[in-house]
Amino acid sequence: MRASKLLALLLIAATSTSARAHGEQDHAKKPAxxxxxxxxxxxxxxxxAARRSVEVGMGDNMRFTPARIEVRQGETLRFVIRNRGQVMHEFVIGTKxxxxxxxxxxxxxxxxxxxxxxxxxVPPGQTGEIVWTFNRAxxxxxxxxxxxxxxxxxxxTIVVAPATHRSQ
Structure with missing residues (x-):
């Protein structure tokens, strides 16, 4: 996100009565x-559409397991994210x-x-989920x-290999 968009989101969150913070509360509930x-x-x-699930562990050693995931362009993955630690952690996909x-x-x-x-x-000892389609290599x-x-x-790191096209 651009800094201006993040700032706008921050302002919305700060003025919203329903905004939640990064405390130990339940973040597992997603909007419908x-x-x-x-x-x-x-x-x-x-x-x-997810044909494959990938379990990602995270812990208080500040590491993910695995730390590298390989995907094919066009593939939809179901990430099962397990917090094995004692503090809140999160899994966020993006560009560097x-x-x-x-x-x-x-x-x-x-x-x-x-x-x-x-x-x-994902709170300590809990599991979260993301379903994501990697449509760009x-x-x-x-x-x-x-x-x-x-x-x-x-x-x-997530490496998305380009889709291969079959010639007819």
């Missing part, structure tokens, strides 16, 4: 309707630039609430953007 907005790294996916900008904003405003289909906030990142976690190296 997912907004499908094309991002450089893909678009929110339909759970029925967008994650850098968002992490800087989170460092300034650690209680900022955000909820997008490409992110999951390239190398993208995922990270925990809770203040200090990203800076401690809680990042990973």
């Amino acid at each position: 309707a997912v907004v499908k907005e094309q991002k450089p790294w893909g678009i929110a996916g339909d759970r029925r 630039q967008e994650l850098d900008e968002h992490a800087a904003l989170m460092a300034k405003f650690p209680d900022m609430e955000h909820d997008e289909p490409y992110m999951a906030h 390239g190398e993208f990142d995922f990270a925990c953007l809770i203040a200090g976690h990203y800076q401690a190296g809680m990042v990973g």
Whole structure:
């Protein structure tokens, strides 16, 4: 997200009576309707289209397991994100630039609430889920953007291989 868009979201969150912070409360509940907005790294996916699930573990050692995920362009994945730690963690997909900008904003405003289909906030001992369609080839990142976690190296890579076209 651009800094201006993030600032606008921050202002909305700050003035909303229903905004939640990055505390230990339950972030597992998602709104019923997912907004499908094309991002450089893909678009929110339909759970029925997911042919593969990938379990991603995260812990207080500030690491993801696995830290590298390979996908084919056009593939819809169901990420099952397990927080094996004792503190809140999150899994956010994006480009390095967008994650850098968002992490800087989170460092300034650690209680900022955000909820997008490409992110999951997972309390200790809980499991979250993201369904995402990788419709663009390239190398993208995922990270925990809770203040200090990203800076401690809680990042990973998603490599989306271009779809191969069959000639007839």
